[in-house]
Amino acid sequence: MSELLAGLDVLAERYPTVPMRIVITFLAVAIVSLVSWSVARLRRFPDDEVQSTVVDLAGSIAIAGSLLGAIAVVIGVWGQANTVAFALDRANVDTATFGRVLLTVGLLVGTFVFVRFLKGLISELLGGHETVSEHQLEVTYRLTQVGSYILAVLVALGLWSVDLSGLLIGAGVLGAILGLAAQQTLASIFAGFVLMFSRPFEIGDWVEIGDQEGIVSDITIVSTRIQTFDGEYMIVPNDEVSSQTINNRSKKGRLRLRVSVGVDYDTDLDRAEAVIREAISDLDELMRVPTPQVVVREFGDSSIDFEVRFWIDKPSARRRWRAKQSVIKAINAAFDREDISIPFPQRALTDRNGSLGRVDGTRTTRERHGESES
8 A cells, every 4th residue: 555655756756846736736626526527417318217327337436536536646746645655554554454445435336326226227117017106116216225225234344354243133132122112113114015015095095994084195104194074184004004994985986876765655666766767867977887776775664765876987075975965956856846755754652542643743643633623
């Protein structure tokens, strides 16, 4: 190392005057600045991630080489080679140590460039697939980035002959302690990976998770954020999401809704069914295919109940409410026109004397008959 630096003294002998040394120093700095500016300009042109990575690698090598060369020239031209060599000898920096320093720096720079290359490769391989979201791409890249840097640090420590066994044992103990202390958080993180790759829902989907219902606004490693139909935001830990039943109402792009309506027992059921079908046939909120269905469901306490089944596309809370509102209004208007009554609950009651009365609304029919007679 000392012999290498001693060779730089030739520059001090060749340029003995201060003005010449200032000019040489200025030129060295200008060359480094020019190389950096040129690399920055070149980085703007490549459109492909792989080409950009190659430019980054070549540019980093060029900048590092020009910087080291400029430092060597400045040290030599000002006659400080012996001073630097003496300082390095005092610090026990020999040629092998200097080589390890260069290897370590090169390893870290190479890892940085490699990570940039992997980002472009991941984006090129997975970015075109509809089944892979932007968030999943970002998570994959971050995991690759962290893994690459950890591996580079371990290799660098190996270059400096650092005993990694104690470090690994300590990391294992620390990992166990952190695992016990952050059990809930780790469970959410693992559940987050499961959700991201199983993809039971996407951002913007209308979901029902347990008792919670709303639109998915964000999915992270730890939690899922849902915007309710009241405008509130709920943050649900991913471990709770994965442990509950998930109903994705937007999965197939359509949703079937049901509306129940009852008619009097004296009503002609075929006629009532035809009236309902005609009433909802022209509603814009309903899908034409599959066609709406009208079925007789059951005998109610005071009525025979129909169930109207219909579909809406691109389901959302607003579309659901509008569709149900339109169906109810259309059926009610059609029943009014056709003089079909929708009965309200009625009860027949007898008192101890055996007299019979029917509860109709809030008063018995016997009470109303008494009022009419008076």
